[in-house]
Amino acid sequence: MSNIIEKVADCLVRAGSTFREDQKEAYRKAIADEKIESSCWVMKQVLDNALVAEKNRSPLCDDTGIPHLFLEVGKHQSVTGELLEEIKEGVRQGLRQLPGRPMAIKGDDYARIDQSGGLNEDSGALDASPILIKPVEEDVIRLTVLMLGGGPAIRGITQRVFHKHSVDVVIEEIVNRAKPAVSQLGCSPCTLAIGIGRSQFEATSLMMEAMAKGNFGVQSDFEKHITIKVNDANVGPLGLGGKHSVLATFAKIGPQRASGVRIVALRPCCCFEPRRACVEL
C-alpha cells in the first residue's frame, strides 16, 4: 500500500470512530448542565460510546455513512490524476478496515433507484461523493474525510430565503426550518451545519466546509444565536426533552448575490457528526 493510500485509509477510520477533543468537551458541558435525567443518560451513553469506539477503532454508529472528501490545496501544490486515484483507493481500504456498513447498491440506474439489484457485500464498494477542492494560502495538500449518515440527509433542507435586507429574517427562517428537522432527526443532540451562498451548489459546498472546519469550542455570535433559538424548542437528546437539542452550529457564509434571495443549505448533523478527520498528503 502506498503512503498516501495508507494515510487516507487511516484518516477514514479515524473519521468513523473518533470524537475530537472539542466534541468530547461539548458533551461534558452539556451533561453537566442538563437537568432532565433521561436526556443526561442519553448523552453519557453517546460519550461512553465514543470512548469505546476510539479505543477499538470501531464504528461510532452502524450507519457508518457515505465518505465525503474536502481537499485543501496550497498554491505551490498540484493535484494529479494519480493522487486522486490513490485517494479513491485509500477510501476503499479505509471502508474495509473500519468496517463500513456494506451499503453500495448494485445495478443500472433503475435498479439503483429502487434497490432491486441488491447490495454489494464489500464495504469498500461504496463510492465516495465528488471531491470538493478549495485553494488555500498554506503550502499543503490537506484531505478531510467526512462520513455523512442517512438520518441527517433525510432531514436536511437546501432552499432559498427572501432576506428582506435583514439578517434576523434569515436567522428566523433557519430556526423555523431547523426546529422540526431536529425533532424528526431522532439521533440528537445534533449539530447544525449551515451554508449560505448564491446557488444550491455553492450553499451546499459552504455547508460541507462548515462541517469540515467547525469547532464546538469556537462559536460566532451568528452560530450561538441559532443554537440558542433552536434549543428553545426543548426537543432534547433523542427527543426526550431538555436544553440540549443542539450542541453547536457550524455556519459558513459565502459571497452573496445582488438580489433579495439567499440560498441556505441546512443539515441537522446527528449526535456523532460531523464525523471527520483530516490528514496532510
Added chain:
Amino acid sequence: MNKIIELTTPFSEEVISQLKVGNVVSITGDIYCGRDAVLPRICKELEAGTWTQRGIDLQGGVIFHTAVSPAGVGPTSSNKLEIEGSFEVLSSKGAIKMHLGKGAIKPETVKMLAGNNAVFAIIPPVTALLESQTLERECVAWPELGMEALYRIKVKNYQAIIAAAKGESIYE
C-alpha cells in the same frame, strides 16, 4: 438517575407489568433483530399460522429494530410504516414483550402495547458500546435479506429506557 433494572430474556408477564415509563433497564440474553424488510414477513407468517414451522420461539422476547452488519447494530426509527405496523401482530400473536428502537410512536400504538402487556423501549445509537456487549450473532431466517434478515443475538447489559408502558409515553 434511578436504579437500573436488570432484565434477562425471555421476560415474564409479571416482569413487564412492573415496568414504567422512564425506567432505565439493562437487558441480558437472546434478542431478535429485524427492521423494515423482515418484520412484515414475520407478521404475515404469524397471521397465517405458519410461523411455528420455523421453530423460532418469540414468547417473552425482544425485537430490536436494527440491521446486523459488519459495522455492528444500532436502532433505526421505529415509527417507520413497516416497523410500527408490526408491533400489534408481534405483540398479540408472537408474544413479543419489548419492541426496542428509537423515535416517538403513535398514541394508538402506545394503547395497543398496554392492552398486550408489552412495552416500547428506546436505545441510543451507540454502536461501539453495543458491539462490546454483543456476545453472539446468528442469522435465523431469510438470509437472502443480508443485513436486514432476522438475526438472533446474545447480549449482555444493553441499556435502554422505557418509552411506552401501561398506556403512557415518554414523549407526552
